[in-house]
Amino acid sequence: xxxxxxAVFRREHxxxxxxxxxxxxxxxxxxxxxxxxxxxxxxxxxxxxxVKIVGVPNPNTGYVLDMKLLSEIIKEEILDRFDHKNLNLDxxxxxxxxxxxxxxxxxxxxxxxxxxxxxxxxxxxxYETERNFVEYPA
Numbered sequence: 001x002x003x004x005x006x007a008v009f010r011r012e013h014x015x016x017x018x019x020x021x022x023x024x025x026x027x028x029x030x031x032x033x034x035x036x037x038x039x040x041x042x043x044x045x046x047x048x049x050x051v052k053i054v055g056v057p058n059p060n061t062g063y064v065l066d067m068k069l070l071s072e073i074i075k076e077e078i079l080d081r082f083d084h085k086n087l088n089l090d091x092x093x094x095x096x097x098x099x100x101x102x103x104x105x106x107x108x109x110x111x112x113x114x115x116x117x118x119x120x121x122x123x124x125x126x127y128e129t130e131r132n133f134v135e136y137p138a
Contacts, residue, residue, distance in 0.1 A: 012074050017087065053116070073112060077112055105125075108126065
């Protein structure tokens with residue numbers, strides 16, 4: 001029986017628009033802090049999502065998690081919910097939560113965590129651009 005933990009990864013891609021804005025701040029403060037990301041007409045990103053699952057392979061299948069199942073969970077919980085959406089206007093998750101890359105990663109973690117066995121560790125890596133990405137948990 002295997003007792004060694006293994007990490008498996010699934011990459012996905014989606015597109016979404018958003019606007020970083022704190023309604024408690026003045027227009028000037030929002031522009032100063034968020035710059036172009038505070039555009040009144042929003043802006044978009046081509047996001048790359050990397051989902052890392054860590055666990056002990058099942059002795060019967062050899063899988064940490066069936067990658068087809070992981071793909072289906074990501075599609076249902078993330079892609080169907082956020083792809084080609086305006087995160088501020090089209091999603092309940094960001095109706096009042098500023099959709100920074102950090103907050104998007106935290107929300108995605110919660111959505112996926114709820115669908116995975118508690119024995120599996122989960123980490124989200126979200127690329128907002130080729131050079132800028134976040135990981136949750138850190």
